[in-house]
Structure formats: structure tokens, C-alpha cells
Amino acid sequence: MQNNHSELTKTTYLLVGILLVLLGLFFFSEVWPSLMGHVKRFFKWLPAHDKGYYPWIIWFAIGTAVFPLMNRYLKKNIEMVKTFTHELTHIVAAFLTFRRIHSFHAEEKSGVVTTSGNDKYRFMVSLAPYCFPIYTFPLLALRCIVSAPLFHIMDILIGFTAGLHITCFKEQTGNHQPDIQNHPFWFSYLYIVVVLLFDLCLVLLSYEPSSNIFYAFKTLGIDLWKDLTFFWK
Secondary structure, three states, rough: EOOOOOOHHHHHHHHHHEEEEEEEEHHHHHHHHHHHHHHHHHHHHOOOOOOOOOHHHHHHHHHHHHHHHHHOOOHHOOOHHHHHHHHHHHHHHHEEEOOOEEEEEEEEOOOOEEOOOOOOHHHHHHOOHHHOOHHHHHHHHHOOOOOHHHHHHHHHHHHHHHHHHHHHHHHOOOOOOOHHHOOOOOHHHHHHHHHHHHHHHHHHOOOOOOOHHHHHHHHHHHHHHHHHHHOOO
């Protein structure tokens, strides 16, 4: 990603970093009980499982395993998919942060996106490909409107997009990336970890019984507000 604006000040990075640490602790406090709840329900189902029903996590895991296998045996054929997804994520993040998009270009092993706009949100655009699974969340939203018999298909597809993101993360994340070099390393990796925790929150809460991704956003908002008001008292 190319950008003509200067970096944030050290003080700004420090202040945003402190906020990220606090958010990370909050997201972890949401992830852990939800994860344990899913694990308990899975092991409760496992001993005498209903053969007509399988927990979402099984279908999700199947989908997650598919893309790494494809990447191993069809690596050259899907290289463009990974590069295109990386650059497209920059575009989506730029759009969501109201930046101007000047150009978009993607090839088999390289790509570039040029944007301009408010420098305060630049890191959200440059670091987005490493922590923003752009295909996963739309599918979680779509799952809310499909009929129950199609849930397992949707869960496989959602898992597939997660496998794509995991593969891209493994191959693309590192100190060699200009996106990461544009900011202090500690800040880049802190931001990536915190947003990944946020992603995990949304996925886990979206699979709470009789819930969906909109419930996940609502739950996170309510819990965050409760924590904030607790400190105000």
C-alpha cells in the first residue's frame, strides 16, 4: 500500500497503544467464557451425539482445513487469489475509514493500492490485511437469513474463508512487509493481535445458541458499556 502522508507522532502511537491494550483485555475477557461455553457444549454432545446433527465447529473446522490443502497442492493457481484479497482488504478498510482511493493493482505475487485522506486512521488501512477477514463477516451476516438445513454449508464456507485468512496471515505477516514497517513494530503487532481478538469475539458470539453476528455486535457493545460505566462509578 502506498500513501503520501507522514507517520503519527510518538505520543499518538503511545496513546493509541494504551487504548489497544485496554481493548485487548476486554476482548480477551469476552473470548474466554464464550470459547469455554462452546467447548463444554461440544463435549456434552460428543459421548452420545445425534447423528442427524453436528456442532457448527465441526463444519467450520472442515472448511478451515480445505484452503490450506488447496494452497499446498494448488499454490501457483491460487497465488493471485491471496494477493487480490490482500489488496482488496486495503480497499475495504480505506472505504470504511472514508479515505480516497486513487489506484488498485494486483498481480500474482505483488500488488499496490494508493489512498489518501485523514492520517489518523492510516494504520487501520495499512494493517487491515493481516487482521481483517473480509469474506468471513459477510458470510456470517448471510447465515442469519438462510434456512436451518443450509447452516452446515454456510459453516463450511465460513470456515473456508477463515482458512484463507490464516494462510495469508502465515505467508504475508512479517517485518519485511512495508505495511508493518510504516509504523513502529510494537504498534503494528499490537494492533494486529487486538483486532484478531475482536474477530474471534465476533465469530464465537455469532455461534452462541440462537444468535448471529448482529447479536455479537450488540453483546460486545453492551458489555463494553457496562465495563465503562463500572469505572465511572
